[in-house]
Amino acid sequence: MHPAPSVILFSTLSGLGLGLMFWLGLGLPAVTGWSAFGLYFIAYALAVGGLMLSAFHLANPKNAPKAFSQWRTSWLSREAWAAVIALLAVAVHAIGVIFFDTRLAVIGAIGSALALLTVLTTSMIYTQIRAVPRWNQVTTPILFLTLSLAGGALLAGQVTAAAMLLPLAGIAQLVHWHIGDARARGPDSTPESATGLGGKGRVRLFEPPHTGSNYLLHEMVYRIGRKHALRLRVFAIVLMVVAPALLLIVPFSPLILALAALSHLAGVLASRWLFFAEAEHVVGLYYGQR
Amino acid sequence: MTQLPEHTERSLGLVIDLDTCVGCHACVVACKGWNTETHGAPLSDTDPYGAAPEGTFLNRIHSFEVQPEAGPAQLVHFPKSCLHCEDAPCVTVCPTGASFKRAEDGIVLVNEDDCMGCGLCAWACPYGAREMDAAAGVMKKCTLCVDRIYNTNLPEEDREPACVRTCPAGARHFGDLSDPASDVSRLVAERGGMDLMPEQGTKPVNKYLPPRPRDSWPEEQSDTLAPFLAPVTEEAGGFLGWLDRALEQLPGGRA
Amino acid sequence: MTAQPRTETNPEVADEIRRTTCYMCACRCGINVHMKDGKVAYIEGNRDHPVNRGVLCAKGSAGIMQHNAPSRLRAPLRRTGPRGSGKFEEITWEEALTTAVSWMKPLRESAPEKLAFFTGRDQSQSFTSYWAQAFGTPNYAAHGGVCSVNMAAAGIYTMGGAFWEFGQPDWERTKLFMIFGVAEDHDSNPIKMGLGRLKERGARVIGVNPIRTGYNAIADDWVGITPGTDGLFILALVHELLKAGKIDLEYLARFTNAPVLVDESQGAETSGLFLRDEGGKPLVIDSASSEAVAFDTPGILPSLAGKLERGGTTHRSVFQIMAERYLDPAHAPEAVADRCGIPAARIRSIAADLAHAAFDEPVIIEQPWTDFRGIRHERMVGRPVSFHAMRGISAHANGFQTARALHILQILLGSVETPGGFRFKPPYPKPPEAHPKPHGNGQPGQPLRGPHLGFVQGPEDLCLCEDGTPSRIDKSFSWENPMSAHGLMHMVIPNAHAGDPYRIDTLFLYMANMAWNSSMNTAAVIDMLTDTDDSGEYVIPRIIYSDAYSSEMVAYADLILPDTTYLERHDCISLLDRPISEAEAAADAIRWPVVEPDRDVRGFQSVLIDLGARLGLPGFVEEDGSAKYRDYADYIIRHERRPGVGPLAGFRGDGSEGGRGAPNPEQLERYIENGGFWVAHVPEEAQFFKPWNSAYQDWAVSMGFYDAPQPYLFQLYVEPMRRFQLAAEGFGERQPPEQLRERVRAAMDPLPHWAPPFGEADPDEYPLQALTQRPMAMYHSWGSQNAWLRQIHGQNPLYIPAEIWTAQGFREGDWARLTSPHGEIRVPAAPMAALNPHTVWTWNAIGKRKGAWALDEGAPEATKGFLLNHLISELLPEQGDGMRWANSDPVTGQAAWFDLRVKIERLDPQEQAEPGFAPIESPVSKGPKVLRWRVGK
Numbered sequence A: 001m002h003p004a005p006s007v008i009l010f011s012t013l014s015g016l017g018l019g020l021m022f023w024l025g026l027g028l029p030a031v032t033g034w035s036a037f038g039l040y041f042i043a044y045a046l047a048v049g050g051l052m053l054s055a056f057h058l059a060n061p062k063n064a065p066k067a068f069s070q071w072r073t074s075w076l077s078r079e080a081w082a083a084v085i086a087l088l089a090v091a092v093h094a095i096g097v098i099f100f101d102t103r104l105a106v107i108g109a110i111g112s113a114l115a116l117l118t119v120l121t122t123s124m125i126y127t128q129i130r131a132v133p134r135w136n137q138v139t140t141p142i143l144f145l146t147l148s149l150a151g152g153a154l155l156a157g158q159v160t161a162a163a164m165l166l167p168l169a170g171i172a173q174l175v176h177w178h179i180g181d182a183r184a185r186g187p188d189s190t191p192e193s194a195t196g197l198g199g200k201g202r203v204r205l206f207e208p209p210h211t212g213s214n215y216l217l218h219e220m221v222y223r224i225g226r227k228h229a230l231r232l233r234v235f236a237i238v239l240m241v242v243a244p245a246l247l248l249i250v251p252f253s254p255l256i257l258a259l260a261a262l263s264h265l266a267g268v269l270a271s272r273w274l275f276f277a278e279a280e281h282v283v284g285l286y287y288g289q290r
Numbered sequence B: 001m002t003q004l005p006e007h008t009e010r011s012l013g014l015v016i017d018l019d020t021c022v023g024c025h026a027c028v029v030a031c032k033g034w035n036t037e038t039h040g041a042p043l044s045d046t047d048p049y050g051a052a053p054e055g056t057f058l059n060r061i062h063s064f065e066v067q068p069e070a071g072p073a074q075l076v077h078f079p080k081s082c083l084h085c086e087d088a089p090c091v092t093v094c095p096t097g098a099s100f101k102r103a104e105d106g107i108v109l110v111n112e113d114d115c116m117g118c119g120l121c122a123w124a125c126p127y128g129a130r131e132m133d134a135a136a137g138v139m140k141k142c143t144l145c146v147d148r149i150y151n152t153n154l155p156e157e158d159r160e161p162a163c164v165r166t167c168p169a170g171a172r173h174f175g176d177l178s179d180p181a182s183d184v185s186r187l188v189a190e191r192g193g194m195d196l197m198p199e200q201g202t203k204p205v206n207k208y209l210p211p212r213p214r215d216s217w218p219e220e221q222s223d224t225l226a227p228f229l230a231p232v233t234e235e236a237g238g239f240l241g242w243l244d245r246a247l248e249q250l251p252g253g254r255a
Numbered sequence C: 001m002t003a004q005p006r007t008e009t010n011p012e013v014a015d016e017i018r019r020t021t022c023y024m025c026a027c028r029c030g031i032n033v034h035m036k037d038g039k040v041a042y043i044e045g046n047r048d049h050p051v052n053r054g055v056l057c058a059k060g061s062a063g064i065m066q067h068n069a070p071s072r073l074r075a076p077l078r079r080t081g082p083r084g085s086g087k088f089e090e091i092t093w094e095e096a097l098t099t100a101v102s103w104m105k106p107l108r109e110s111a112p113e114k115l116a117f118f119t120g121r122d123q124s125q126s127f128t129s130y131w132a133q134a135f136g137t138p139n140y141a142a143h144g145g146v147c148s149v150n151m152a153a154a155g156i157y158t159m160g161g162a163f164w165e166f167g168q169p170d171w172e173r174t175k176l177f178m179i180f181g182v183a184e185d186h187d188s189n190p191i192k193m194g195l196g197r198l199k200e201r202g203a204r205v206i207g208v209n210p211i212r213t214g215y216n217a218i219a220d221d222w223v224g225i226t227p228g229t230d231g232l233f234i235l236a237l238v239h240e241l242l243k244a245g246k247i248d249l250e251y252l253a254r255f256t257n258a259p260v261l262v263d264e265s266q267g268a269e270t271s272g273l274f275l276r277d278e279g280g281k282p283l284v285i286d287s288a289s290s291e292a293v294a295f296d297t298p299g300i301l302p303s304l305a306g307k308l309e310r311g312g313t314t315h316r317s318v319f320q321i322m323a324e325r326y327l328d329p330a331h332a333p334e335a336v337a338d339r340c341g342i343p344a345a346r347i348r349s350i351a352a353d354l355a356h357a358a359f360d361e362p363v364i365i366e367q368p369w370t371d372f373r374g375i376r377h378e379r380m381v382g383r384p385v386s387f388h389a390m391r392g393i394s395a396h397a398n399g400f401q402t403a404r405a406l407h408i409l410q411i412l413l414g415s416v417e418t419p420g421g422f423r424f425k426p427p428y429p430k431p432p433e434a435h436p437k438p439h440g441n442g443q444p445g446q447p448l449r450g451p452h453l454g455f456v457q458g459p460e461d462l463c464l465c466e467d468g469t470p471s472r473i474d475k476s477f478s479w480e481n482p483m484s485a486h487g488l489m490h491m492v493i494p495n496a497h498a499g500d501p502y503r504i505d506t507l508f509l510y511m512a513n514m515a516w517n518s519s520m521n522t523a524a525v526i527d528m529l530t531d532t533d534d535s536g537e538y539v540i541p542r543i544i545y546s547d548a549y550s551s552e553m554v555a556y557a558d559l560i561l562p563d564t565t566y567l568e569r570h571d572c573i574s575l576l577d578r579p580i581s582e583a584e585a586a587a588d589a590i591r592w593p594v595v596e597p598d599r600d601v602r603g604f605q606s607v608l609i610d611l612g613a614r615l616g617l618p619g620f621v622e623e624d625g626s627a628k629y630r631d632y633a634d635y636i637i638r639h640e641r642r643p644g645v646g647p648l649a650g651f652r653g654d655g656s657e658g659g660r661g662a663p664n665p666e667q668l669e670r671y672i673e674n675g676g677f678w679v680a681h682v683p684e685e686a687q688f689f690k691p692w693n694s695a696y697q698d699w700a701v702s703m704g705f706y707d708a709p710q711p712y713l714f715q716l717y718v719e720p721m722r723r724f725q726l727a728a729e730g731f732g733e734r735q736p737p738e739q740l741r742e743r744v745r746a747a748m749d750p751l752p753h754w755a756p757p758f759g760e761a762d763p764d765e766y767p768l769q770a771l772t773q774r775p776m777a778m779y780h781s782w783g784s785q786n787a788w789l790r791q792i793h794g795q796n797p798l799y800i801p802a803e804i805w806t807a808q809g810f811r812e813g814d815w816a817r818l819t820s821p822h823g824e825i826r827v828p829a830a831p832m833a834a835l836n837p838h839t840v841w842t843w844n845a846i847g848k849r850k851g852a853w854a855l856d857e858g859a860p861e862a863t864k865g866f867l868l869n870h871l872i873s874e875l876l877p878e879q880g881d882g883m884r885w886a887n888s889d890p891v892t893g894q895a896a897w898f899d900l901r902v903k904i905e906r907l908d909p910q911e912q913a914e915p916g917f918a919p920i921e922s923p924v925s926k927g928p929k930v931l932r933w934r935v936g937k
């Protein structure tokens, strides 16, 4: 799949923001006043900014409000609802701690749950796409959720939680790659099944339907070199998990924490880039991919 | 309305004969011409006279080479447009309700007035049957020529998809696949019509008729052929003798 | 739950539908042009039309993009920069026409041959040749010599008609269909429709082609023959069928010259000629009486085994001579298998299939008919095997004889003009004698005495000057290619440049991209067009060109006469020329301006009418010197070739007469009302056996195809060819030049033979054969200006056999260097398994010159697209005698495009296909950046 910057930034940033909201909703850390404002500002900037960035991916944004209409079937629609409700619920909690020094624990917990639910809905947008075998697996939501939780913990200064979640996210990532690689190589959909000609012999694209490019090729038939991907994977796992985890062992300081968070962010961006770039859409089978 | 109808009254679709398609692209351009002129926004082309021309098409012809275990490689021209799936994942993912499957005939459509151009439906379609129009920013797909098949401004015989009407080889058939008595259903039954990527669980309505077996040559001269070529004579110069005898059999010949 | 969105299912389709004829290729399908707000909105096939019955190909549907192409020329142009620069100024029509007349008039008065007028694949040859004849130049032809004259000439000389416009398989009845060397052909939609019908009926299709795409991909069986060897393959089939006696003896005896007696003496001036009576009729032995009688003697059954001693000379039937030749083991499958790349067992199995289908499953129609000998046949018995072939056979230097061999095979099976076989389309069949002979000597100020092109019967009909040199600039009808019935367009520029046989002054071209894809050796031709002599004058002093678009050729002309698009003018698809008939009906058609041009352009035929009048050409002016015709439409209506016979056969007289009749001023309106065409059905009794069927002959006379019935025999043995051989053997007044004597003797074999194609270079050094194919969705060079079509074929890889691909270590994206004895190209490559292992190929005419066709200079057509033409020479390498012969068939002069031998080498990916050429300046502006084509609302 085409690694569109808007979508990568959107899912990364909103995931982090919502992760931060999760911890804040639980009162971790139990901040109030300006420090609460600061943290909530970061959370909202990331979450709302990310969501707004996603609009850049729309070719016809004027119809974006209609995206709320299909929550019965559409994960994207559900995401829209979940995001709005989560942001509202969290806002109630935030207003309490920032302005009234009051923590509405139940609402906070609901906000946290909704924030996670939003991340889940985002991940389900990808997970549900059967045509992308690498995404269509259970580790996709786990990866999104653990990353969101771990990143949120980093931003929320929850060192212990972060120290536990980062390795979990790392494992989720490794398993996701592992299963993904197997699924992508797997015999599920092949040029033979795509054309129905498998009974006759081995099938190879002879001539594409057009000599130029088209929407499908731009969007779905992105190819990334194997070596390049491997390097990026190492880069991603190191920045996203290993480096921040090591930094957390170092005695705590806000600077170190910030460094760990930045490293993590860079790592997640790389991971997310790979999430798209490595994802083989089965339509590629019609365009000569195997 | 992205909930799939529980049941469609009819299942209109195409049956494409891979044994007959010569890969001429006629259906591709007829489709482009009709749909650019009528349904929704025109199908645009960017850089049409430039270095990287590309445009929106609802139907495309691929060519595949098939290498059997024995015998020469074969070539199959492979038309592909929306299959109007029964379990259309492109519909259920659509957040705006722009994508829908019609309850009356099963046609999967995009209501461009609602589409926000998120592209999710195109991701969900395993077959590459949806293309976003670069100029209009809305998702485009085969409409099964819904604006032809019911169009009373067209003569009755023309109420069929543009691609079917134009196909010179007659490789495209249109009809109701839910009716076992329809011509298309019969073709499917007779010729072993198949689904593309059944493992994707989309239950396509469109069916493909597989190419008939090719290259059924006897490797050695077979006994069944021998009688057809039995020499009239083994003797040198015997041919003329045979000729004389054979000519006598002709009406009007020497009696 | 929200409601299902409402969908507009009943939109207005068009304000009006105008029915005319497509011109995106030469197939000439009927189209319904949907108009909205006076503009062209959508084009679909006309269901009533005899050619396409409603279907339309990709090009036809894309006509709308051709009609609005930014490459359309806008006004007459005069060259301002050097030739080839593309620098022009727009001028008025008056200036353009005055200039043209000022160049042409003096030529007509002094040396009309100095005007050479050659046209491309237009469909008005009966008109353009009429003009050239009136002008008096012998130098006129259309593009047939470049294209497929081998097919046409072999068909006419053998059976009075050929494939394509001349005939078609009996799609409804045939059971076994073999298609040789066809990628697309002119009869583009009908072939596809026919194949579709065969598939529907479960009939079997065998494709004979080195490349398995398109029609060959859907063939049930593929014969991946090695290029240039079809003659061997076909004659091996003949061998097998003869040996097994699986031939239609009665058919051969009654309808062919198989029983005609041939003089078997050696070294006499009559050797090999037919025995004839005083009236000149060939003699046969009547089976009943054993007497030698004229072939058409009423009631006889001629004997195939006839033999006659007369005057000390033995005469034997053609059939015996033929059987002797083809029964020779040299023609056995084993003897040819390796060379053809087809196992002997397979050849034999195909022969068996043919025999089985022809003789065990005859098609019988209960329709009595009477033949030309007055014999009544109770039924029509047919052989349901049919064949089709095109340039894969004809574009080789052995193509004439190969096409002849194929016709012989058809005739032996009794499958021509019989149910289930191959059928002619009116006005064919028509024997060669019914065609004119060529006329090649012009007189100053005088019209030519007859048509330029025709069918020679012997050396006396050649177009030679007093001194024996060719009288035509292209050397048609000379000893180099005696039966060049369509001229040799590919030799015009090289000969004019070389001054061989003489120099010309003005080259007048119409609709042929001679500076690019229709020339062999393109780079050299470009040099010839721009070459200057010592005085700095161009060696070809003046070039006038009519094109509708900004093609490569435009840049090389001095004066451009811009044509309209096909939707903006009158055209006439005439029975005098290349009609649209079907086997069951005669038909002709028109084009008419469904929209008016929005530019200062004029239909070329109307421009010719104007030029004719200004030059005072006979037939174009009244007695008082005033213009005879207002424009082409007026000519179509009023011109009469023979009394009552005009360009259009339909709606003559008061509108009810067909074929013959007085001119009808309302004729064009009647055509338009009728959908742009006219059809006359062949009577039931006349549907088959047309050359011999009295009912057909009478109908043909009534239609004006000829003035008296002319039944004839199929010519297994072509006596006129023997006459040329006799000349080469020293007989007769007209003698070939010494250096050509042996070649004429060998080439003009009256019975088909196979010879290795002339162009064959050293097979060890150049082990591969390079071919082109027509892409179905592109028409030569025109397609690339079409915004929709160029997305399908914007560049063309060189397809390489998978074995070679692997052996030479090619990887995806690699390029290849392809070298012929003549030059080299560097081009993108791709693998293919369904390909003859000695063949490489690419799509034809995708490559474009930078700056042409209103495309960006970075267009893939110009950076990655390429032509094979750079590798093909119009002249063969020097022979032992120091001569360089044309790379053409020695019988007809057909350009031997496919005799190209090459070697290949892997290259890393490149940026630019080579040879590259400097960009030409575009005389038109560029197109839009985004196209959202919709008219109305």
Ligand SMILES: Nc1nc2c(c(=O)[nH]1)N[C@H]1C(S)=C(S)[C@@H](COP(=O)(O)OP(=O)(O)OC[C@H]3O[C@@H](n4cnc5c(=O)[nH]c(N)nc54)[C@H](O)[C@@H]3O)O[C@H]1N2
Residues within 6 Å of the ligand: C025, C026, C121, C147, C148, C180, C181, C182, C183, C184, C185, C186, C187, C188, C208, C209, C210, C211, C225, C226, C227, C228, C229, C230, C389, C390, C391, C392, C393, C396, C771, C772, C773, C774, C775, C776, C777, C778, C779, C780, C898
């Ligand atoms: N779409 C489209 N239609 C066209 C045209 C076009 O440009 N585009 N051009 C028109 C014109 S001008 C013409 S002349 C016709 C030509 O129509 P075709 O005769 O179909 O022309 P080509 O594409 O040259 O195809 C030649 C075929 O012969 C095969 N071939 C080559 N050598 C041999 C051989 O030795 N033996 C055998 N058996 N096969 C061989 C090639 O593989 C190829 O398939 O098409 C007309 N129709």
Ligand SMILES: Nc1nc2c(c(=O)[nH]1)N[C@H]1C(S)=C(S)[C@@H](COP(=O)(O)OP(=O)(O)OC[C@H]3O[C@@H](n4cnc5c(=O)[nH]c(N)nc54)[C@H](O)[C@@H]3O)O[C@H]1N2
Residues within 6 Å of the ligand: C120, C121, C143, C146, C147, C148, C510, C511, C512, C513, C514, C517, C518, C519, C546, C547, C548, C549, C550, C551, C552, C553, C563, C564, C565, C566, C604, C772, C773, C779, C780, C781, C782, C844, C845, C867, C868, C869, C897
């Ligand atoms: N390598 C290789 N070369 C080949 C062949 C091959 O198989 N291989 N095939 C050969 C054959 S068979 C042929 S027929 C030739 C064809 O070659 P050409 O006859 O050169 O064919 P086109 O490229 O179609 O060029 C015809 C010209 O007509 C112009 N034109 C189009 N429409 C109109 C119109 O309405 N009016 C006027 N006045 N002009 C118009 C186009 O712009 C173009 O410049 O190519 C030959 N060249």
Ligand code: SF4
Residues within 6 Å of the ligand: B081, B082, B083, B084, B085, B088, B089, B090, B091, B108, B124, B125, B126, B127, B128, B129, B130, B141, B202
């Ligand atoms: S083919 Fe694709 S676009 Fe069409 S219904 Fe099926 S999933 Fe949807």
Ligand code: SF4
Residues within 6 Å of the ligand: B093, B094, B095, B096, B097, B098, B099, B110, B114, B115, B116, B117, B118, B119, B120, B121, B122, B138, B139
């Ligand atoms: S692109 Fe349009 S139709 Fe497709 S999912 Fe998005 S809103 Fe729905």
Ligand code: SF4
Residues within 6 Å of the ligand: B030, B031, B032, B034, B035, B058, B059, B081, B082, B141, B142, B143, B144, B145, B161, B162, B163, B164
């Ligand atoms: S049914 Fe209509 S929209 Fe669909 S591919 Fe055919 S022509 Fe195009």
Ligand code: SF4
Residues within 6 Å of the ligand: B020, B021, B022, B023, B024, B025, B026, B027, B028, B061, B077, B079, B166, B167, B168, B169, B170, B171, B172
């Ligand atoms: S029009 Fe018919 S034959 Fe041509 S590509 Fe389409 S389906 Fe195949």
Ligand code: SF4
Residues within 6 Å of the ligand: C022, C023, C024, C025, C026, C027, C028, C029, C052, C055, C056, C057, C058, C059, C060, C061, C188, C189
């Ligand atoms: S075959 Fe195609 S391009 Fe040629 S006349 Fe017919 S519709 Fe037009």
Ligand SMILES: [Mo]
Residues within 6 Å of the ligand: C146, C147, C148
């Ligand atoms: Mo041609």
